Structures are given as C-alpha cells and as structure tokens.
Amino acid sequence: MKDPRxxxxxxxxxxxxxNQNVIVLSADxxxxxxxxxxxxxxxERHFEFGIMEQGIMxxxxxxxxxxxxxxxxxxxxxxxxxxxxxxxxxxxxxNQNVKVVGRCVGLTYDTLGSTHHSIDDVAIIRTIPGVxxxxxGDPVTIKKAVHAMIEHKGPCYLKIGSPKMxxxxxxxxxxxxxxxxxxxxxxxxxxxxxxxVLSKAVAAAKLLEEAGVSVRxxxxxxxxxxxxxxxxxxxREIGKIVTVEEHFLAGGLxxxxxxxxxxxxxxxxxxxxIDDLYASNGPYEELIGKYGLQPEQIKETVIKFLST
Amino acid sequence: xxxxxxxxxxxxxxxxxxxxLRLIRAGEAGHVGGxxxxxxxxxxxxxxxxxxxxxxxxxAQRDRFVLSAxxxxxxLYSALAERGFFDKSLLDTYGALDxxxxxxxxxxxxxxxxxxxxxxxxxxxxxxxxxxxxxxDKSPSKVFVVMGDGELAEGSNWEAASAAAMHKLDNLIVxxxxxxxxxxxxxxxxxxYEPLDERWRSFxxxxxxxxxxxxxxxxxxxxxxxxxxxxxTVFIADTIKSKGLSFAEGKVNYHYWKxxxxxxxxxxxxxxxxxxxxxxxxxxxxL
Numbered sequence: 001m002k003d004p005r006x007x008x009x010x011x012x013x014x015x016x017x018x019n020q021n022v023i024v025l026s027a028d029x030x031x032x033x034x035x036x037x038x039x040x041x042x043x044e045r046h047f048e049f050g051i052m053e054q055g056i057m058x059x060x061x062x063x064x065x066x067x068x069x070x071x072x073x074x075x076x077x078x079x080x081x082x083x084x085x086x087x088x089x090x091x092x093x094x095n096q097n098v099k100v101v102g103r104c105v106g107l108t109y110d111t112l113g114s115t116h117h118s119i120d121d122v123a124i125i126r127t128i129p130g131v132x133x134x135x136x137g138d139p140v141t142i143k144k145a146v147h148a149m150i151e152h153k154g155p156c157y158l159k160i161g162s163p164k165m166x167x168x169x170x171x172x173x174x175x176x177x178x179x180x181x182x183x184x185x186x187x188x189x190x191x192x193x194x195x196x197v198l199s200k201a202v203a204a205a206k207l208l209e210e211a212g213v214s215v216r217x218x219x220x221x222x223x224x225x226x227x228x229x230x231x232x233x234x235x236r237e238i239g240k241i242v243t244v245e246e247h248f249l250a251g252g253l254x255x256x257x258x259x260x261x262x263x264x265x266x267x268x269x270x271x272x273x274i275d276d277l278y279a280s281n282g283p284y285e286e287l288i289g290k291y292g293l294q295p296e297q298i299k300e301t302v303i304k305f306l307s308t
Numbered sequence: 309x310x311x312x313x314x315x316x317x318x319x320x321x322x323x324x325x326x327x328x329l330r331l332i333r334a335g336e337a338g339h340v341g342g343x344x345x346x347x348x349x350x351x352x353x354x355x356x357x358x359x360x361x362x363x364x365x366x367x368a369q370r371d372r373f374v375l376s377a378x379x380x381x382x383x384l385y386s387a388l389a390e391r392g393f394f395d396k397s398l399l400d401t402y403g404a405l406d407x408x409x410x411x412x413x414x415x416x417x418x419x420x421x422x423x424x425x426x427x428x429x430x431x432x433x434x435x436x437x438x439x440x441x442x443x444x445d446k447s448p449s450k451v452f453v454v455m456g457d458g459e460l461a462e463g464s465n466w467e468a469a470s471a472a473a474m475h476k477l478d479n480l481i482v483x484x485x486x487x488x489x490x491x492x493x494x495x496x497x498x499x500x501y502e503p504l505d506e507r508w509r510s511f512x513x514x515x516x517x518x519x520x521x522x523x524x525x526x527x528x529x530x531x532x533x534x535x536x537x538x539x540x541t542v543f544i545a546d547t548i549k550s551k552g553l554s555f556a557e558g559k560v561n562y563h564y565w566k567x568x569x570x571x572x573x574x575x576x577x578x579x580x581x582x583x584x585x586x587x588x589x590x591x592x593x594x595l
Binding site: 023047049050052054055056057058059060061062063064065066067068070085086089090093094095 | 368372414415416422423424425426427430431432433434435436437438439440441442444445447451463464467468470471474475
C-alpha cells in the first residue's frame, strides 16, 4: 500500500529533475498535495499564491506562454468546479501546457462532506476540448501518469486520491496515455474500472472468477482521449459492459463509454457510481459502500446484470 | 517628445479610429464605446512603447499586450492591422462566418493576439503569469494590460492584483480605461470601485492617474516604470467613452453600437473634421 499523494509528489520531483521548465504553483496546497519535498528541493521553482484558485489558473496560463510547465495541485473541486471558466478559457481555449492536479478526488475526502468531494470533475472538465484527463488507479501508474502528462504538450487534468492504495502493477507495466490496460482477459462480461476504485474492480473480478464468471478487466486510466478501440472491441466481442467509478453516473466513465457504444456498437451496460445526489459523509470504506463500490457489491451487481 | 512625433501618433490614432469604423461597417455592429476610449493607449503602445516585430509575432523576447477587456477587440484589431501584423483587408471580414476577427480575440486565429479574452476578470492573472515567467528567466520583457473600469467588479482581478504585488512583478503595467460607463449606467453607480487609486495602492501597486487620451504623457509615464522598484504599476487612465464620435461620446447606449446608416455617415464626418484639424496642425509644424 502506498500513499497516492506522496507517490505523486515523488513523481513530480523526478520530472522536475529531468525538465527544468517544470514549476509548481500552490494555493496553500503543496504540503497537502505531496509536494513538500519539491518545495525543499526546488524552492526557486515553487510559487505560493495562497487560496486563490481562479487567479492561479490565469497565472499558470501566462507562465506557460513563457515556456514553463506549471503543475498546480489542490483539492479537486477547487481546481475544477470553482475555476471552471478559467480552466476552459485560459487553459483549454488557449491550449496552454499546464498540468492541473485534483487531489483527494471522488469521495476520498470522506468525512468532510460534499463541498470537498469531487464526483463531478470528469463530467465538467471533459467538456473542454483538448484537455487530457488522467485517472490512474495504483501507485505505479500514478508515477507513469505524471511523467506522461509532463511529456505531453497541452492542458491536462490528473486525478489523485487520498487513502493508501494497493500496488496493482509491476514497475514495467506498459502505460500509454490514451490506451487502457487489459488487466485480464475473459468472455462473459467486461468490467471497466478507473482511478481510486480500480482496486475494488480488481477485487470484484477475482470474486467473480471464483463464482465462475469469466471477466475481461480493463483499467481505463485515461478518460480523455478515451481508448475507443478498446471500448468498441469490448462491445463487439462480449457485448456486456459494467463500469466502476467514484463519480457521478452523469458524465463520467460510464457515460463516456455509453456515448461511444450507443452510436457505434450498442452493448448492454450497467454503470456503478453515484446517482444524482449529494453524497453523504463518513469513513471512506463505509462511504463508498453506501454507493455500491465495494468488491462484494460490485460482484453482486454484475451477477444480477448477467442474469437479467 | 518632438511635436512631429506626437502629430504622427495622432495621425495613427485617427487611422485606428477609421479602422474601427471599417470593422463596424463590415460586421454592422460592435463594442465601439470602449474601443474608441482606448485608442490613444493602444496607439502609444503599438507605435512607441511595445518591443515587438510584426514580421515575427511569436518572437520570444517581445513585450506582451493583454487585452483583458476582450470586448474592446475592435481597437486591438485596428492597431494590429495598422502596425502591419496582417493585411487591412481582413478588417472587412469582421462578423463573417469563420472570420479571423471574432467578437472577442482569439490568439489562434490572428497574429499579434496574445490571449483569448472576453470573459472579464481573466486578463490580469494571465498577464501576471507572463510577467512572472519573464522574472524567472531574467528577461527584460514587459507585460502591458488594458482593463475596463466596469471589469474591476470581477473578484478574480483582485486575486491577481494581490499576487502580482506579492511576487514583485514590476515588469507588469496595467491601464484601467476609466471611461466611467458600463452597460447599465455610470460604473460607480452600478458597482462603485472608488476610491480606485487607494484601492490599487492598498493592494501594493504603484498608481498614477493620467489622461488616457494624452499620448505624450502616456509614453513619458510608461518610460518611468517601475515608478517604485519591485511594484507593479497601474495607470488609471481617464478617458471618454466613444471618443471621436460627436453623437456618442460619453453616452451609455453606445457600449455596443448597431450602426444606423445616418450614424455611420455622421461618424465619418466626425473623423473627417479631426483629420482636417490634424492637417492644419501638421502644416503648422512643417509636416
């Protein structure tokens, strides 16, 4: 198990050592984003702004015009929903090479309630043309996602959780931006997970295999651009898809896949996520259980889906 | 400044006003009031102060100009065309499908445009980021911004103002085009910003109130920047909305002008009169 924020911070330090244009902007948010070590190592490349996320988006845009690669990490709703227009106009519309990182995504700010949950970020940010959205689901792919987004030229949004995450991949896993990872092959159902609950999908797949269900398990770590080929192959070859995400059903992973399948290769689908409501508060594992995101619940949902 | 240089700038400002009318004729309407109030500021910038190269608009060492009040784009397009960033015939496409001159500027469509503005309260942050980037690189380049006074009600400006002072961006120079009017009426009645000079000063800026139509003073003042070392500078430029059009000057309903034919004719005559006066001055100066 590894802390995703610490892992993220380590990756930014690595990237900064390789590329001197990498700088960090903080909205009083660096220490909580795992960037304390960056500040110690590169104090001259760390810029504090205080709690002004809208303004930082503009500063990041302007800095990018001078060749810098700003990394701006803070609590997810405060870098997405709050400064949405700045994200859209200053980063997206201007196509600036800025890396926005929403941390403590989904329900991972569990007890703090709906102001601090971020279960709409994919839905709103994916409406911005040209923005890449990354949602890695384990510490190994978090590191790879950080390096991939720094190498990629253009605005990116990276999602990072908060509770410690299990390591799902070997260090040499093949991670390509925009290409999902088939974790295991199967024939009865396609289970697609992303981000903080990928490990729950992985555990559910194991339970399903034990129950005699053959699962094709996919990690969709890049939500935009989505891996259309992988989605269409799943629809064409198996035709039954279940998505697992710590996000609203509206506008997230399930929606993205349904948009593709409904037009190009209709498939039966079940989306597991959070319905049209303000999520409750409480200990993380209990809270995601309230919305059916624990492995046993995912297994039961899949079995019910396959039996109807 | 030499009188000949000043008169030459005044002649350029007149050409820019004529370009603005040309745009309005093409598009049949546009945000004319704030464009005309900032003509002298942009003329001073594009024809004296900015270190730019129209033949190489992305030259890395150039100064930057950010039009935070993006709806004033008619004056930006007119100044860029006059400075030779693109052929003036493009002005006739304003309002057409796929025109490179949208109703708010787009850096991807037109050489010389640095930012995509239009939503108010964005430009100062972006300009601050540019200025900070130049500081990091120890570049001598400067960043200039034109803001509207109505725009100052947007809270995001004051986030940017704090940050620019905190990061000691004395290479950042802002003009507030204080034409005192916005859509709903006098700006101080809609949402007062007064005392404006004290407000900026309290945010850590050097402040000077100027006549925004006096190009000689604008150039002299900008050449003295930074007014205080380590501080960004704001020039509160008192201007007249729709300056140059006799029937529209200082009137709130010409923020956005859908030009009637008789108004357009009057506007042309108004500029002809300015031209005649200017010619007389030039002859007097031996030009």
